[in-house]
Amino acid sequence: MEVDKGKGEAEETRKVAEADRDTVTLKSSDGKLFEVSKEAAARLSTVLAGMIAGGSIDDNGTDLKQIGSEALENVVDYCNKHANSIPSAALISSSISFNTAPFKEPEEWERKFVDRLSHDALFDLVEAANFLGMERLLDVTCHKISEMMKGKSPDQIREVFNIKNDYTKEELEEIRQELAWAFYDD
Amino acid sequence: MSESSMRRRRPSSPELAAPLPDNDDILRGILLRLPPLPSSLPRASLVCKRWRRLLSDPRFLRRFRAFHHRQAPLLGFFIDYSGGTYFIPTLEPPDRIPSARLSLDAPYHKAWSFLCCRHGLTLILNRTDLEIIVCDPITGDQRCFAIPPGFKRHDPRLVNCRGALLCDDHASRVPLEAFKVVLLWTDGLQLDTDPQMFASFYESETGVWSNIISTSIKAHHWLGKPSILVKNSLYWLLHGFGNNGLIGVVELDLDSKNLAVIDTPAHALSSFHAQILRMEDSRLGLAISSELSIQAWERKANYEGGARWTLQKTIELDKLLPLGPDIVMGSWMSVKIYGYDEDGNAIIVSPGREFFMIQLKSLQFRKLFESTNITVYHPYKSFFTGVNSLSFTVSHCCNRFHMLKLETINNTLFPCFIEAILFLHIFTEFSERLCQGSA
Numbered sequence: 001m002e003v004d005k006g007k008g009e010a011e012e013t014r015k016v017a018e019a020d021r022d023t024v025t026l027k028s029s030d031g032k033l034f035e036v037s038k039e040a041a042a043r044l045s046t047v048l049a050g051m052i053a054g055g056s057i058d059d060n061g062t063d064l065k066q067i068g069s070e071a072l073e074n075v076v077d078y079c080n081k082h083a084n085s086i087p088s089a090a091l092i093s094s095s096i097s098f099n100t101a102p103f104k105e106p107e108e109w110e111r112k113f114v115d116r117l118s119h120d121a122l123f124d125l126v127e128a129a130n131f132l133g134m135e136r137l138l139d140v141t142c143h144k145i146s147e148m149m150k151g152k153s154p155d156q157i158r159e160v161f162n163i164k165n166d167y168t169k170e171e172l173e174e175i176r177q178e179l180a181w182a183f184y185d186d
Numbered sequence: 187m188s189e190s191s192m193r194r195r196r197p198s199s200p201e202l203a204a205p206l207p208d209n210d211d212i213l214r215g216i217l218l219r220l221p222p223l224p225s226s227l228p229r230a231s232l233v234c235k236r237w238r239r240l241l242s243d244p245r246f247l248r249r250f251r252a253f254h255h256r257q258a259p260l261l262g263f264f265i266d267y268s269g270g271t272y273f274i275p276t277l278e279p280p281d282r283i284p285s286a287r288l289s290l291d292a293p294y295h296k297a298w299s300f301l302c303c304r305h306g307l308t309l310i311l312n313r314t315d316l317e318i319i320v321c322d323p324i325t326g327d328q329r330c331f332a333i334p335p336g337f338k339r340h341d342p343r344l345v346n347c348r349g350a351l352l353c354d355d356h357a358s359r360v361p362l363e364a365f366k367v368v369l370l371w372t373d374g375l376q377l378d379t380d381p382q383m384f385a386s387f388y389e390s391e392t393g394v395w396s397n398i399i400s401t402s403i404k405a406h407h408w409l410g411k412p413s414i415l416v417k418n419s420l421y422w423l424l425h426g427f428g429n430n431g432l433i434g435v436v437e438l439d440l441d442s443k444n445l446a447v448i449d450t451p452a453h454a455l456s457s458f459h460a461q462i463l464r465m466e467d468s469r470l471g472l473a474i475s476s477e478l479s480i481q482a483w484e485r486k487a488n489y490e491g492g493a494r495w496t497l498q499k500t501i502e503l504d505k506l507l508p509l510g511p512d513i514v515m516g517s518w519m520s521v522k523i524y525g526y527d528e529d530g531n532a533i534i535v536s537p538g539r540e541f542f543m544i545q546l547k548s549l550q551f552r553k554l555f556e557s558t559n560i561t562v563y564h565p566y567k568s569f570f571t572g573v574n575s576l577s578f579t580v581s582h583c584c585n586r587f588h589m590l591k592l593e594t595i596n597n598t599l600f601p602c603f604i605e606a607i608l609f610l611h612i613f614t615e616f617s618e619r620l621c622q623g624s625a
């Protein structure tokens with residue numbers, strides 16, 4: 001939910017009793033303001049949880065200079081959608097380590113959430129999720145990117161992700177011969 | 187993370203695809219979520235050198251295993267081939283790992299028995315050198331250690347020896363790091379009035395065998411098929427010589443280290459007509475085949491503190507599987523059960539040449555392959571993590587210099603040969619006893 005308020009509205013936001021606020025305001029690298037539920041932010045982002053606990057949240061908008069407005073809008077949107085959805089057992093247990101926890105399939109709404117994004121927006125979002133320590137959002141975005149490789153040859157993967165092939169012809173040939181079975185259908 | 191590292195390089199031309207974030211943590215997160223199929227990592231490692239560096243890092247491979255914990259794909263089946271392990275791939279290309287890549291031949295003049303495979307490892311008994319070999323066929327890594335003391339080279343008791351391999355079900359552990367081996371044997375060939383069955387346990391962390399435990403088995407029997415793990419007990423089929431069929435089920439409680447023989451609910455012609463099952467809620471089950479049907483029994487606790495078998499379902503294979511008229515007509519031959527996937531609760535059956543895998547709860551089935559080789563088919567599940575940082579080559583890659591097509595292993599000579607050896611031993615011992623008696 002983008003609030004992107006004018007100056008007057010921002011002034012008004014500041015007037016809200018500071019201690020009682022149940023939202024936090026985040027500021028993107030291009031200066032846009034977004035409001036997100038404090039509870040959802042603290043629950044879904046280890047970085048924001050640390051900032052809230054440490055009192056380093058700025059009510060005028062906490063600067064997130066590393067995140068552009070489009071990615072931040074998606075982050076906030078995800079937090080709000082997450083707050084509104086009934087958390088499943090899979091999501092509750094997803095707080096355990098991102099990289100070692102057994103794989104948990106994305107929920108239907110999470111799948112739809114990332115499916116609508118362009119590649120560029122998806123890659124910006126995965127960076128934002130990584131920066132903010134949002135394990136579940138990282139899980140969902142990485143899963144989506146990983147799915148983009150499904151059934152593709154190394155050549156096709158390079159094309160999808162705009163990756164330069166830095167192998168020599170000989171190196172490629174050597175690898176292909178050693179594990180020929182894995183490239184059977186190329 | 188610095189501000190600059192968040193800025194992805196944008197494509198110079200709008201036609202070019204957006205590049206991935208220039209961040210190893212994110213790349214690892216993406217690569218970790220590749221499907222755990224054999225071709226996933228080799229293919230991804232061919233994309234660029236950076237990906238290959240990430241994918242060949244042992245820490246990444248450990249995380250890949252942990253991330254897909256309990257979701258190792260069924261790569262195929264191992265069968266005992268002259269004591270060595272012969273791999274039959276069942277996945278479709280490009281995930282079809284060639285047989286020669288995972289099979290392991292017994293060295294010349296060494297008598298091997300392939301005992302079991304579990305958690306991606308294979309367990310082999312070297313009866314010549316009195317050694318246990320635990321092998322990871324994917325990496326080629328092996329651990330060898332002596333069997334419990336008290337056996338001599340080619341000891342006849344080892345011919346009917348059974349073994350089981352157990353690993354901690356801990357996601358972050360690579361199976362070969364910590365495992366347990368159980369060895370089970372009978373004093374079988376002596377004509378004692380009270381024949382015994384023995385078991386001993388080995389732990390890789392301590393490197394020692396436990397004290398031997400034993401139980402009376404009333405008469406001389408064979409231990410059939412590999413063990414099935416149900417809760418914290420291992421079970422084996424116990425069957426008699428000749429036409430005596432199924433006699434009982436051996437239960438080895440791994441907590442109490444107690445060995446016992448329990449009864450069976452119905453008769454089975456041979457160990458190929460019975461299969462121990464791990465039912466839902468981790469209950470002990472037993473499948474018994476007769477003609478073209480399979481009865482699935484479940485052992486349930488009763489009020490008296492004991493347990494009894496109850497018939498859970500009967501599967502009519504002629505109604506379930508697409509069997510040819512020749513099979514249905516020849517149903518007196520009885521369908522054989524060649525193996526069991528204990529994690530997936532699926533049996534491997536064949537009424538003739540065609541082998542099927544049937545999931546016992548859903549009754550979904552798939553055709554595996556055709557074979558006339560009557561032996562136990564050990565389902566093999568593992569991750570292919572054989573991506574090497576310098577080269578993909580794994581030294582043990584081609585340990586079979588002769589490649590055999592499955593269709594060509596078409597006889598039952600090897601089991602017959604073993605039975606003949608055993609019979610010879612019994613006969614010799616019997617003669618010796620007679621001589622001693624008369625002396």
